[in-house]
């Protein structure tokens with residue numbers, strides 16, 4: 001049995017993480033075990049370390065954080081037919097929601113739900129592949145779940161719907177996936193970002209880009225959607241922004257309210273304000289697709305094919321801070337300072 005090592009969060013708010021041995025756990029029937037080649041950092045990782053039980057009250061300590069992994073399959077559960085040992089994969093590790101340290105990303109060996117993993121093509125490095133999982137899952141939850149925007153599923157041969165989606169925060173990790181997924185599902189995407197990232201969001205497929213810091217952004221977006229059938233909005237906040245994106249949410253609610261089509265906003269942040277009458281809004285929990293058919297549609301049917309055919313980009317680009325679990329704490333600290341169209345990654 002291989003020996004495992006993890007970057008442990010030993011107690012609520014413990015800092016720094018402690019790199020030490022961890023049990024190696026074999027997979028249940030619908031799981032795989034991956035030897036991680038790279039892992040990526042999300043805002044939730046350092047936020048949990050900082051906020052302790054106020055963020056996810058159910059966490060049992062010690063625990064292993066981390067949602068984004070890419071690596072090689074070393075063991076396969078008895079009911080898994082999509083993978084074999086030696087396959088190169090990426091996966092969304094769900095240790096946080098399952099409350100299982102063995103399913104956290106920041107360790108040498110992670111247990112993954114097989115339906116939350118995808119094969120990756122040989123030219124794609126683990127450092128690049130690791131940028132995708134949580135951003136992809138969160139965007140997919142907001143775009144495709146039936147009680148959210150309920151968009152048509154993505155495909156490598158998109159069928160145009162004639163509808164247009166607003167992605168607020170297009171240069172974030174979630175936004176980079178939201179744009180690509182919606183375009184692959186046959187929707188036009190109008191995105192917001194800082195002007196320095198306009199070319200970036202257009203490269204991902206947005207037809208137009210607007211500056212979310214513009215004083216007249218709401219009117220500009222209402223103008224852009226005039227004459228179009230809006231599919232709703234994916235509103236992505238930023239933990240570093242004042243109010244964690246409450247203003248972004250308010251702007252998206254107003255744009256869908258004043259446009260023709262689906263008056264619904266899927267939100268990555270919690271907002272206290274009630275939506276205008278006739279407008280729906282709902283907070284996304286980025287791993288909820290593990291319990292419904294959206295995981296198979298995205299991780300099973302779409303992503304492996306789209307990556308292999310070059311129809312999906314591993315974006316944002318990785319910002320590799322080092323090699324080894326002892327770099328995870330520094331990677332948290334770097335992510336917390338704020339990034340722009342980059343994903344903080346640690347190679348293993």
Ligand SMILES: NC(=O)c1ccc[n+]([C@@H]2O[C@H](COP(=O)([O-])OP(=O)(O)OC[C@H]3O[C@@H](n4cnc5c(N)ncnc54)[C@H](OP(=O)(O)O)[C@@H]3O)[C@@H](O)[C@H]2O)c1
Nearest residue numbers: 138171172173174194237238239240241268285286340341
């Ligand atoms: N609900 C869920 O399940 C879930 C899951 C994942 C993430 N989230 C949340 O979704 C949000 C996005 O996460 P992410 O990982 O995609 O983010 P990210 O990639 O870290 O976001 C970086 C982007 O945020 C913008 N930004 C940076 N500093 C900012 C500031 N001070 N004010 C406003 N914008 C700033 C930048 O855009 P420009 O450079 O273009 O300005 C940058 O490209 C976070 O709030 C995260 O907590 C929620």
